Amino acid sequence: MVIAAVAMFDTRKGALPDVAGGAPGGLSGGFYPFWSAAVLFTFSALVALRSLTTPQAVLGVFKDRRSVASVLALAVPMVVASALIPYLGFYLMTALYMGFFAAVLGRYRWSWVLAIAILFPLVIYLIFEVGFRVSLPKSIFYDVVRF
Amino acid sequence: MLEVLSDLAGGFGVALLPANLLMLLAGVLLGLVIGVLPGLGGTSGVAILLPVSVLIAGSGTGGPTTAIIFLAGIYWGALFGGVITSILFNIPGEPWAVALLFDGYPLAKRKGRPGLALGSSFVASFVGALIATILLTFFARALAFEAIKFGPAELFAVFILSFTTLVGLGSEAPLKSVMMIAFGLLLASIGFDSLTGEPRLTFGHIELLSGITFVPVTIGLFGIGEVLASAEEQGIGFIERMNAKVGLRDIREAFGALRRRIKMVVPISVMGFLFGVLPGHGATAGSFLGYGLARQYSKNKAEFGKGEISGIMAPQAAADSAAVGSLVPMIALGIPGSPTSAVMMAGLFIWGLQPGPLLFIDHKDFVWGLIASIYLGHLLTFVICLAAVPLLAMIMRTPYAIITPFIVVISIIGSYSLNNSMLDVFITIGFGLVGYWLRKLKYPLAPLVVALVLGDSTERELRKALIGSGGDPSTFVTSTVGGLPLAATMLFLSVMLVLLPVIRSTRSRRRAVADDPAH
Numbered sequence: 057m058v059i060a061a062v063a064m065f066d067t068r069k070g071a072l073p074d075v076a077g078g079a080p081g082g083l084s085g086g087f088y089p090f091w092s093a094a095v096l097f098t099f100s101a102l103v104a105l106r107s108l109t110t111p112q113a114v115l116g117v118f119k120d121r122r123s124v125a126s127v128l129a130l131a132v133p134m135v136v137a138s139a140l141i142p143y144l145g146f147y148l149m150t151a152l153y154m155g156f157f158a159a160v161l162g163r164y165r166w167s168w169v170l171a172i173a174i175l176f177p178l179v180i181y182l183i184f185e186v187g188f189r190v191s192l193p194k195s196i197f198y199d200v201v202r203f
Numbered sequence: 204m205l206e207v208l209s210d211l212a213g214g215f216g217v218a219l220l221p222a223n224l225l226m227l228l229a230g231v232l233l234g235l236v237i238g239v240l241p242g243l244g245g246t247s248g249v250a251i252l253l254p255v256s257v258l259i260a261g262s263g264t265g266g267p268t269t270a271i272i273f274l275a276g277i278y279w280g281a282l283f284g285g286v287i288t289s290i291l292f293n294i295p296g297e298p299w300a301v302a303l304l305f306d307g308y309p310l311a312k313r314k315g316r317p318g319l320a321l322g323s324s325f326v327a328s329f330v331g332a333l334i335a336t337i338l339l340t341f342f343a344r345a346l347a348f349e350a351i352k353f354g355p356a357e358l359f360a361v362f363i364l365s366f367t368t369l370v371g372l373g374s375e376a377p378l379k380s381v382m383m384i385a386f387g388l389l390l391a392s393i394g395f396d397s398l399t400g401e402p403r404l405t406f407g408h409i410e411l412l413s414g415i416t417f418v419p420v421t422i423g424l425f426g427i428g429e430v431l432a433s434a435e436e437q438g439i440g441f442i443e444r445m446n447a448k449v450g451l452r453d454i455r456e457a458f459g460a461l462r463r464r465i466k467m468v469v470p471i472s473v474m475g476f477l478f479g480v481l482p483g484h485g486a487t488a489g490s491f492l493g494y495g496l497a498r499q500y501s502k503n504k505a506e507f508g509k510g511e512i513s514g515i516m517a518p519q520a521a522a523d524s525a526a527v528g529s530l531v532p533m534i535a536l537g538i539p540g541s542p543t544s545a546v547m548m549a550g551l552f553i554w555g556l557q558p559g560p561l562l563f564i565d566h567k568d569f570v571w572g573l574i575a576s577i578y579l580g581h582l583l584t585f586v587i588c589l590a591a592v593p594l595l596a597m598i599m600r601t602p603y604a605i606i607t608p609f610i611v612v613i614s615i616i617g618s619y620s621l622n623n624s625m626l627d628v629f630i631t632i633g634f635g636l637v638g639y640w641l642r643k644l645k646y647p648l649a650p651l652v653v654a655l656v657l658g659d660s661t662e663r664e665l666r667k668a669l670i671g672s673g674g675d676p677s678t679f680v681t682s683t684v685g686g687l688p689l690a691a692t693m694l695f696l697s698v699m700l701v702l703l704p705v706i707r708s709t710r711s712r713r714r715a716v717a718d719d720p721a722h
Contacts, residue, residue: 126434127431127434127639129434130430130431130434130607131431131636131639133608134427134611134632134635135632135636137611138615138628138629138632141615141625141628142625146615146616146619150612153608153611153612154605154608154609154612156608157604157605157607157608158604158605161604164604172605176609176612180612180616192616192619192620193619193625
């Protein structure tokens with residue numbers, strides 16, 4: 057399984073230089089990326105070859121199902137949350153995201169979940185928007201609710 | 204000599220400004236918290252807070268000086284903080300605190316002396332850092348003034364040498380290190396070509412024209428990647444209570460122990476410093492080196508692993524001195540000495556400074572302010588640690604369901620706020636997943652970041668050298684500094700550094716296959 061994963065990973069990376077190539081000529085702009093791509097290609101091929109020819113003692117990349125689940129439990133909401141920012145804005149996203157974790161992973165009481173969902177965006181607002189004058193993305197409801 | 208001291212005095216003048224002291228304090232406190240939290244390391248802490256440092260550099264009175272003092276403060280704080288959880292809970296808060304598990308926890312738990320264990324590590328950190336900082340004060344300037352004479356050919360050779368030391372010394376997987384370097388260089392070349400203005404590797408996307416900046420990538424690789432990696436190990440949960448007070452008696456005893464071991468701690472600190480100066484190796488490698496050396500040359504080897512104070516002091520002194528040492532190549536040559544200093548160097552670029560020897564001439568305040576703040580930062584951390592250990596031990600109990608999403612949220616703010624760009628946020632998340640996966644497959648991340656940060660400069664020097672010689676590559680052999688063919692020597696060393704470990708690892712693998720009875 058590891059071998060397959062490593063090999064797949066490498067071929068995916070190895071595929072990059074073909075597109076990346078460019079003209080390898082003298083001092084043109086393509087010279088440098090082409091050669092870094094070429095080195096990358098050569099060495100990923102070597103690593104792939106090696107992982108295919110040498111036996112590996114490791115049984116699997118992951119210890120067990122539970123660890124896969126715990127990584128996914130973190131990765132999936134993260135991707136979803138960042139994809140929602142353009143629509144919900146940063147503050148609503150933070151409230152939902154942190155509230156979700158407190159409720160699902162933490163299993164806190166609802167009062168706590170609500171407190172977390174309100175408190176964290178508020179503190180972030182005070183530090184960044186007021187303190188550092190950084191404007192974070194606002195939601196599509198900005199005209200109505202101002203955040 | 205006198206000149207150095209007067210420069211240093213000027214540096215203290217800068218570092219003692221109220222704004223700088225305040226930011227040093229803020230950095231150290233944040234660093235301690237980051238160090239204590241297991242899901243977050245010094246490198247990721249510095250990466251996540253890099254955008255904050257940009258805001259500090261832009262708004263404060265001190266500008267970049269205040270910003271670097273802040274970032275360096277995080278590093279010092281994290282160096283001390285990671286130790287606390289190692290000793291008290293047998294959970295390393297930082298990779299460089301792993302060596303502290305061997306003797307720190309036994310001394311705290313089995314011998315019932317957590318105060319002494321913590322005290323010894325703080326004292327050793329402090330002494331190690333002090334020795335290293337004194338070395339840095341004198342060494343960095345000398346090195347920088349030599350480096351100013353370098354032309355493009357030499358600079359290119361220096362960059363190549365720093366890449367290859369990453370391969371040559373990162374003994375585990377030389378091939379993978381080369382891959383990561385090439386990948387980093389490739390990423391760095393995305394966007395407009397700085398010499399010809401020709402768009403490269405953009406595949407027609409306008410957003411990619413300005414290139415992939417290293418900040419969102421490093422926040423992703425280290426911040427998000429580390430959170431994901433630690434999510435997998437969250438089976439720990441149970442943390443027992445231990446009285447974590449460091450009393451005056453403990454400190455006195457720790458100093459006494461240090462006095463008896465001074466012949467061991469001083470050389471190890473010097474070794475740690477030299478090790479840190481080599482590109483790509485910071486505190487983590489230093490602490491293991493320190494532990495190994497102390498054990499090797501100890502009279503009572505049998506005591507190691509059972510709570511021997513030398514086993515606490517040696518790795519800690521070496522870790523701190525290596526961390527300080529890793530700043531030397533950054534300020535003297537423009538090459539990061541460790542992953543953490545690679546991230547700091549990214550900061551220098553963003554604040555509009557060119558890391559390298561010219562800093563000593565053009566930005567004297569910056570360099571000497573930073574050096575003086577290293578002295579002050581360690582003193583500050585030392586004092587805070589003595590007082591605040593129980594408090595820091597409590598932070599460790601912050602629930603996972605709050606701290607993890609919070610780190611993700613902060614990372615997102617960080618990568619967004621730099622250019623107000625959603626693309627950067629997606630890059631961060633994407634590289635977080637990539638970084639996690641690379642970690643799983645045991646690809647080293649340090650070479651990737653170093654190459655990404657140095658990629659542009661390396662290319663520029665290469666092309667400047669070739670333009671200067673009219674496209675004749677023999678310039679790398681014939682170019683001399685003060686009559687010495689430095690560029691050629693460094694390039695030769697580089698080739699050796701790559702070839703030797705590759706051959707060695709191929710051989711050892713062959714042998715492993717041959718010895719395996721199953722085959």
